[in-house]
Amino acid sequence: MRRLLVTGGAGFIGANFVRYWCKTYPDDRLVVLDALTYAGNKQNLHRLEKNPNFSFVLGNIGDRALVDKLLISENIDTIIHLAAESHVDRSILKPATFFQINLVGTFTLLEAFRQYLETAKVVNKPLFLHV
Numbered sequence: 001m002r003r004l005l006v007t008g009g010a011g012f013i014g015a016n017f018v019r020y021w022c023k024t025y026p027d028d029r030l031v032v033l034d035a036l037t038y039a040g041n042k043q044n045l046h047r048l049e050k051n052p053n054f055s056f057v058l059g060n061i062g063d064r065a066l067v068d069k070l071l072i073s074e075n076i077d078t079i080i081h082l083a084a085e086s087h088v089d090r091s092i093l094k095p096a097t098f099f100q101i102n103l104v105g106t107f108t109l110l111e112a113f114r115q116y117l118e119t120a121k122v123v124n125k126p127l128f129l130h131v
């Protein structure tokens with residue numbers, strides 16, 4: 001049984017991934033962390049609301065305290081990282097936001113997971129998948 005944190009789970013790839021995973025591996029625990037920006041839509045996940053192995057957390061991947069808390073409280077062993085500023089046109093208009101989310105945000109997640117794994121007791125081999 002895996003314990004997954006899926007960032008950007010309300011987005012295009014994320015929502016499809018989450019629905020697929022929950023259907024295919026119903027015993028796994030899956031937590032979505034999503035800031036619900038212009039690209040996120042919680043409705044994409046509405047069928048999972050009553051699933052006891054699924055939780056949705058509204059938040060930012062750059063919020064280190066929140067990420068730390070989630071990793072520990074959910075005993076996460078797998079991060080599927082899909083949260084991003086993904087619209088190329090917007091990257092031309094507002095490049096700083098892309099830098100902050102896609103680079104600094106990703107680094108925040110990596111660093112939080114690395115430090116967490118120094119002391120965490122996880123059963124499965126840890127996995128960090130960045131799309």
Ligand SMILES: NC(=O)c1ccc[n+]([C@@H]2O[C@H](COP(=O)([O-])OP(=O)(O)OC[C@H]3O[C@@H](n4cnc5c(N)ncnc54)[C@H](O)[C@@H]3O)[C@@H](O)[C@H]2O)c1
Nearest residue numbers: 008010011012013034035036037039040060061083084086
């Ligand atoms: N869609 C594609 O065809 C495609 C192809 C190749 C690679 N990708 C990459 O895969 C990743 C996901 O793509 P997508 O199409 O699902 O993107 P998307 O824009 O549909 O979804 C991104 C999700 O991330 C969330 N998000 C944004 N900033 C956040 C933050 N700071 N904290 C938490 N959540 C945040 C948004 O609310 C949204 O739900 C991106 O890195 C994208 O570049 C996408």
